[in-house]
Amino acid sequence: MGYVAVKGGAEAIRESNLLEKYQRCRGGRSVCVDDICGNLKKLVDCVMSESSLYSPELAALAIKQAQGDPAEAVFILRAHRSTLPRLYVTTVTDTSGMQVERRISSSFKDIPGGQILGASPDFQHRLLDYDLYEETCGDARAFQEQYEEEILREIGEEKEKQTGEAGRLPRVVDYLRSQNLIPEPVLSDEAPHDITTEPLVFPSTRSIRLQILTRGMTGAVTALGYAKIRGFGISHHPNIGELRVGSLPLRIASDLSGTREEYYIGEVEATEVEIFMMEEQQEENEKSVLGIGLGYGLCFGQNEAKAIAMSVLEYSMEHPNPRDPTSDEEFVLLHIDAVESAGFISHLKLPHYVTFQSKLDRIRNIRKENSHD
Amino acid sequence: MIREKHFAFLDENSKREIRRALLKAVAIPGYQVPFASRELPIARGWGTGGVQITLSLVGKGDTIKVIDQGSDESVNAVSLRSLIQETTGVSSTIHTAQATLIQTRHRIPERPLKEGQILVLQVPLPEPLRNVEPSEYKTKKLHGEADYSGVWLKMFEDIMRYGQVATDADHPVCVNGRYVMAPSPIPRFDNPKMNGSPALMLFGAGREKKIYAVPPYTKVVSLAFDDYLFQRERFAGKKCRLTGLTNVYLDELTDEKTGEVYYQTNDSSYLLEYLNREKEGETE
Numbered sequence: 143m144g145y146v147a148v149k150g151g152a153e154a155i156r157e158s159n160l161l162e163k164y165q166r167c168r169g170g171r172s173v174c175v176d177d178i179c180g181n182l183k184k185l186v187d188c189v190m191s192e193s194s195l196y197s198p199e200l201a202a203l204a205i206k207q208a209q210g211d212p213a214e215a216v217f218i219l220r221a222h223r224s225t226l227p228r229l230y231v232t233t234v235t236d237t238s239g240m241q242v243e244r245r246i247s248s249s250f251k252d253i254p255g256g257q258i259l260g261a262s263p264d265f266q267h268r269l270l271d272y273d274l275y276e277e278t279c280g281d282a283r284a285f286q287e288q289y290e291e292e293i294l295r296e297i298g299e300e301k302e303k304q305t306g307e308a309g310r311l312p313r314v315v316d317y318l319r320s321q322n323l324i325p326e327p328v329l330s331d332e333a334p335h336d337i338t339t340e341p342l343v344f345p346s347t348r349s350i351r352l353q354i355l356t357r358g359m360t361g362a363v364t365a366l367g368y369a370k371i372r373g374f375g376i377s378h379h380p381n382i383g384e385l386r387v388g389s390l391p392l393r394i395a396s397d398l399s400g401t402r403e404e405y406y407i408g409e410v411e412a413t414e415v416e417i418f419m420m421e422e423q424q425e426e427n428e429k430s431v432l433g434i435g436l437g438y439g440l441c442f443g444q445n446e447a448k449a450i451a452m453s454v455l456e457y458s459m460e461h462p463n464p465r466d467p468t469s470d471e472e473f474v475l476l477h478i479d480a481v482e483s484a485g486f487i488s489h490l491k492l493p494h495y496v497t498f499q500s501k502l503d504r505i506r507n508i509r510k511e512n513s514h515d
Numbered sequence: 516m517i518r519e520k521h522f523a524f525l526d527e528n529s530k531r532e533i534r535r536a537l538l539k540a541v542a543i544p545g546y547q548v549p550f551a552s553r554e555l556p557i558a559r560g561w562g563t564g565g566v567q568i569t570l571s572l573v574g575k576g577d578t579i580k581v582i583d584q585g586s587d588e589s590v591n592a593v594s595l596r597s598l599i600q601e602t603t604g605v606s607s608t609i610h611t612a613q614a615t616l617i618q619t620r621h622r623i624p625e626r627p628l629k630e631g632q633i634l635v636l637q638v639p640l641p642e643p644l645r646n647v648e649p650s651e652y653k654t655k656k657l658h659g660e661a662d663y664s665g666v667w668l669k670m671f672e673d674i675m676r677y678g679q680v681a682t683d684a685d686h687p688v689c690v691n692g693r694y695v696m697a698p699s700p701i702p703r704f705d706n707p708k709m710n711g712s713p714a715l716m717l718f719g720a721g722r723e724k725k726i727y728a729v730p731p732y733t734k735v736v737s738l739a740f741d742d743y744l745f746q747r748e749r750f751a752g753k754k755c756r757l758t759g760l761t762n763v764y765l766d767e768l769t770d771e772k773t774g775e776v777y778y779q780t781n782d783s784s785y786l787l788e789y790l791n792r793e794k795e796g797e798t799e
Contacts (some may be wrong), residue, residue, distance in 0.1 A: 145787050145790045145791055145794070150588060151588045151589055151590045151592065151593035151594075152588075152593045152597075154590055155590055155593055155594060217554070217558065218556075220554035221554050221555055221556040223554060224524070224525055224526070224529065224553040224554050224555060225520075225521050225524060225525070225526060226526065227526040227527070227528060228528070336551075337551070338551060338553075339528075339529075339532070339551050340551050341536075341548075341549030341550050341551050341724060342549065342551070342724060343549055343655075344650075344651050344652040344655075345652060470650075472649075472650055472651050472652065476651075481554055481558075481559055482559045482722050484558070484559075485558040485559025485560040485561065485563075485722060486559055486560035486639070486722055487560075488558055488560065488561075489558065489559070489560025489561050489639070492560075492561065492583075492591055492620075493583070493584050493589060493591075494584070494621075495584055495766060496584045496585060496621045496622055496684070496700075496701075496702055496764070496766075496781060497621055497683065497684035497685075497700045497702065499702070499748070499764075499765075499766065499767060499781075500683040500684040500700075500702040500703065500704075500748055501683040501684070502767070503683070503748040503749065504681055504682070504683045504748075507679065507749070508677045508678065508679060508681065511678050511679065512677070512678060
C-alpha cells in the first residue's frame with residue numbers, strides 16, 4: 143500500500159457548504175421566492191439590472207440562494223446566463239413608447255403631459271416603521287384590496303376615456319430641441335456591439351459604454367457619477383431633463399409565418415434618464431456658444447440613482463476631459479462590473495504561497511546581498 | 516423551467532468562439548487575443564480564464580488534472596475539478612503523465628510534459644506592461660510596435676536600487692523572439708520549463724478577457740541582461756524533508772511541535788510518485 147493524496151480539500155468544501163446552508167436555515171424559516179419578488183422589488187430590480195438578465199423570478203431565487211447578498215445573487219445569474227444560447231435579438235425599441243408609471247423633470251416647473259410622481263420613497267421620512275413588525279400577510283392583502291378597489295379602479299376608468307396613446311408622453315428634450323438649445327442628434331444605424339459575445343477593445347464605442355454602464359454595480363456607478371459632479375469633473379451640477387420609470391414593449395422579428403413579421407414577446411420595466419449638462423458648443427461660424435449637452439441613462443427596473451449616475455458617466459466619456467478620471471473609459475468601464483471587481487477582490491482569499499515564496503526569496507536575497515556591501 | 520446541465524457548461528457558440536481565439540493565439544505565440552469572456556459559476560479571479568479554455572477543449576475521452584499552488588488537493592483545485600467533472604463526466608488523475616489536459620494555477624508540474632499534452636494556466640494579470648502603463652489601449656500599441664523599453668527600464672532601475680532585478684513570480688519572457696509575455700505568476704523556477712516544451716501551453720485570463728499561447732517547441736526566453744543573468748529562486752542548502760530532493764520548488768513550512776522550519780516538495784503529485792517509487796524499491 144503506497145502513499146495516497148490527502149483528500150482534505152473535498153471534505154472541507156463539503157462541510158463549508160453545509161454550514162453555509164445551516165446559516166440560512168437555522169432560524170427555522172424559509173422565505174419563499176414570491177415573498178422576495180413582492181416585498182423586495184428594489185433588490186430584485188437591482189440584481190436584474192446588474193446581471194443583465196430580466197427575470198424577477200430567477201432574480202428572487204438567486205437572492206434567496208445568496209442569502210440576500212446582491213453581488214453574490216448577480217454572480218449566480220450571470221453564470222446562469224452563460225449557459226443560455228442567444229436565440230433572438232429584439233428589434234429596436236423606441237423608448238418614447240414607454241408606458242410611463244412615474245416621470246419627473248427637475249428642469250421645468252411644468253412639462254407637457256405633467257409631472258407624475260408615481261411610486262417613490264423620495265418624500266418619505268426615513269423613520270423606522272415599527273408597525274411593519276406586526277404586519278401580516280392578511281394586513282398586506284387587506285391593503286392591496288382596498289387600494290385596488292378605491293384608487294386603481296378610478297385611474298383605470300380615467301385611462302379608458304383617453305385615447306390609445308394613454309401613458310405615452312412627449313419628451314422634455316424635444317421642447318429644448320425645438321428651440322435649438324440642444325442640437326439634433328446624429329442618427330446612427332450602426333448595429334450595437336454585444337459586450338457579452340464580442341471582445342472588449344479600446345477605444346470603445348457608445349453602444350459598448352452604455353451596455354457596461356447599465357449592468358455596472360449600482361454603488362460603483364453612483365459613486366463615480368458623484369465624483370464627476372462633485373469635484374473630479376464639472377464644478378456645477380447637472381439638471382435632470384427627464385426621469386421616467388415605466389414598461390417598454392419588446393418585439394422580435396421572425397420569418398416563421400413566411401413573411402418577416404414582428405412579434406410582441408413581453409415587456410420590461412426600466413428607468414430612463416436624460417440629463418442636461420452645460421457645455422460649450424461650436425456653431426457653424428466656429429464661434430463657441432454656451433449650450434446644453436445630453437447624457438443618457440437606462441437600466442432595468444426602478445433604479446433611479448443608478449440611471450442618473452449612468453447618464454452623468456455616459457456624458458463624461460462621450461465628451462472626455464483629460465483631467466477627469468471618469469472621462470477615462472478604461473478607468474470607468476473596467477472597474478464597475480460586480481462580477482469582475484468582487485471576483486478579483488475575493489480571489490485574494492485563495493492561497494498564494496507559491497508566489498509568496500518567490501517574493502520571500504527575492505526579499506531575502508536582496509537583503510543578504512546588500513548586507514555584504 | 517429548464518434544469519438540465521449542458522455538456523461542459525458553456526453553450527456551444529461560446530465554446531466555438533473561445534476555440535477560435537485559441538487558434539489565433541497558437542498562430543501568434545505570446546500575443547494576447549481578446550475574447551468575450553463568459554461568466555462562470557466560479558468567481559472572476561479564481562481561474563475563470565483557464566476553466567473557459569478547459570471547458571471549450573475538453574472531450575469525453577480526456578483525462579484531466581487540476582492543480583492549484585502545485586497541489587491536486589487544495590480547495591480551489593478540488594472545486595474547479597468537480598465543476599469540470601460534474602458538467603462533463605470525464606475522468607481525472609493526479610498523475611501528470613496520465614493527464615491529457617492539465618489545468619494549473621501558479622505552477623508548471625515538475626515532471627516534464629509530453630507531446631500531445633495541453634497545459635492550461637490561469638492568469639490574473641495577462642499584461643506584462645501593466646506595471647509600466649495602466650492603459651490597455653496604450654499597452655496594445657506598445658506590443659504592436661514591440662516597444663518593450665518600459666520593461667527593460669524597470670529591470671534596470673531595480674538593479675540601480677537593489678543591486679539585482681527584483682521580480683518575483685511572473686517574471687516576463689520573450690516568446691518566439693517577438694512578444695513579451697506574462698507567464699502568469701509561476702515562480703521564476705518554472706520559467707525555463709516553457710522553453711521548447713513538447714506540450715502546448717495555453718493561458719486564460721477570464722476577468723481581463725485575454726487568451727494567449729506558447730505552442731510546442733517554441734523558444735521562450737526569460738528577460739535578462741548579459742551581465743545580470745536571469746535567476747531562479749534559490750533554495751541553497753535546502754532540501755525536501757521527505758525525499759531529500761533539491762532540484763524542485765520547495766514549500767517553506769514550520770513544524771508546529773518544534774517550531775523548526777523545514778522544506779517540502781511543492782508539487783504534491785511529484786512528491787507522492789517519488790515516495791511510492793522509493794517504497795516499491797524497498798519492498799522489492
